[in-house]
Amino acid sequence: MKSAFTFLFIIVVLMLTYCNSAVSGDDEKPPEPECEFVNPIAHGQDPWAIKHGDSYYFIESAGGALHISKTQSLTTLKMNQQEVWSLPDHAGWNQHNLWAPELHFIQGKWYIYYAAGESGPPFTSQRSGVLESVSEDPFEGFIDKGQLYTGDDIETGEENKWAIDLTVLDLNGQLYAIWSGWEENRDTDHTPQHLYIAEMENPWTISGNRVKLSSPEEEWETGGELDLQEGPQILENEEGDVFIIYSTRESWLPAYRLGQLKLSDRNADPMNPDNWEKSGPVFMGTEDVIGAGHASFVKSQDGTEDWIVYHTKVSEEPGWDRYIHIQPFGWDQQGNPDFGTPVSAGVTLPKPAGECK
Template sequence: MRKLFAAALLLQVLLISCVTSPHTSEKFFTNPVSDGADPWVIKKEDNYYFCGSAGGGVEGIYVSKSKKLTEPGKKVVVWKAPDSGWNQSSIWAPELHFFNGKWYIYYAAAKKPGSPFLFQRAGVLESASDDPFGPYIDKGMLYTGDSIQDPSPSTAKWAIDLTPLKLNGQLYAVWSGWEENAETDKTKQHLYIAKMSNPWTISSNRVKISSPTKSWETGGELDLNEGPQFLKNKKAFIIYSTHESWLKEYRLGQLALADTTLSPMEPDNWVKSGPVFQGTDKVFGVGHPSFSKSPDGTEDWIIYHAKKSTTPGWDRDIRLQKFIWKVDGSPYFGVPIPAGVPIRVPSGEELIP
């Protein structure tokens, strides 16, 4: 089995990295590309914008800009957590999106610092102009509960990793949450979806579309689904993380909407499969991805985090590699390439100074 795995990994490196290519103009990089976790990258025109938590989730949110997917730019703090309020601490997994000429940052935060993490809720910031570096206006907490007729903070449910999804002209929010607010953060996490009337307003009650029920999602310290990310080709997908983020078993699962004319608000329309990307004896705890194109738009890349060791905890770094599409229209992520192995840079990046 070990020999078969080694052969498969070597074949993947040769195919994806093109290590044997005779072209002298090719350039290479190695993983990891930076420290950190919960990576978010969005490509707009000729630039990549990276977004993440600043100061370990205490200071606020940063944005950086780069022409290269493999070289995140200088981090600039674009929003600082307030001194008080529901979002003063534990800033987690921010994402940067562009709608109708403005930038929006979706994030999770809490009113109290530290463990146990009982107060995480979802929020959104809006840029004052088309500048991704802000300034940003706090649009408040997004409603993640079951009482849309009375969408007050008191009825909102625990929520993290909220991401917007646009399908057939309708905007949706997808996130990880609890069925009910609890007195322990060792509470099972599910994936929920709701309609949005605009980028800062959830306009329907949530609908549960996934729970950790499969054998490859369960059996650890905490059964969870989290970190959902939207991916679309011929079909629509939600790629999400499962198992515990602090353990080496963290991995990716997939929900597929085979017919994109079907409503994503109907749980039965989503087909689960997995794991679609998981660690090896050299790469641990892979999860919470985002997806982007190469500079010339011809390749698809997954950006994800991995643990630096098998020791339980959240000491992680950020990595990326090319993925392909299968004949049935679903993504194939392959095997995570170990640190230090040369990978050909995304197509078009070799031409960038």
């Protein structure tokens, strides 16, 4: 009897052990430690992140609409996304091809800069538009402020020119629009892209004719299917130096990479191309991190670290299926950003300073 009882007891213990193992998921990947993460952090493209207060805001386009998320952690940029605007369903310039939105907080309101077109492909009708928030809360909605003028005749506003990836520089109290554009409108989207700048009267109005800042002319910018510069982003160091970090080579191919323009002095005229010094490539892919480009830049939660947010290609095949990566970067002795090398997927990194509990 005792032997039978002992045998029954052993069976019960084994069953409980098995059940506990099944519930805890021993055959599943264990959760990451609280203070670590691995890339990629999400699927996505043209990542735009901005830190405002103690929160990060992330915006992207999907399904003809713009979606914003808010989080306290850089590693969860796409959590709890909310649609804030969609392309109009009536005839107009911005019915199709919603690309690369950016979210900026300027003079007490949020502004979204985006590219869209009347038709396509081919993508020959892309222009830049702007939306203004109804309040200081970007989730309460936006007002369409229309198309920005990115042409050569501001007086008449005629023959607006092809433009994408518009961003804003706020320098010494003056706003400037910076974007990727064509010299002339054409009937093919296989057209070289350059970087342009123009003064702004306010966040929704360009007040002067464009000036071409830079063209894809260096050896590391040329040699592929299409010579282009796009995705310009503003970056400043603690000394006040101003940089434009832009993408070059073809976004749909592994050669995509980042180049740099540096303003000679913070008080120099940014409208003068001679005041910008080009260097590069400053960041590019590796054998296993393919097509690194189109970046944005934010501080860590405690403000002590600089982080780059960028996209990579899922494979070497031509196309726009992409992942979002993040990693910290430093500065060299001359005050230039030192982005280093893209960190391979699956490599464990410490979370941004200030995020660990």
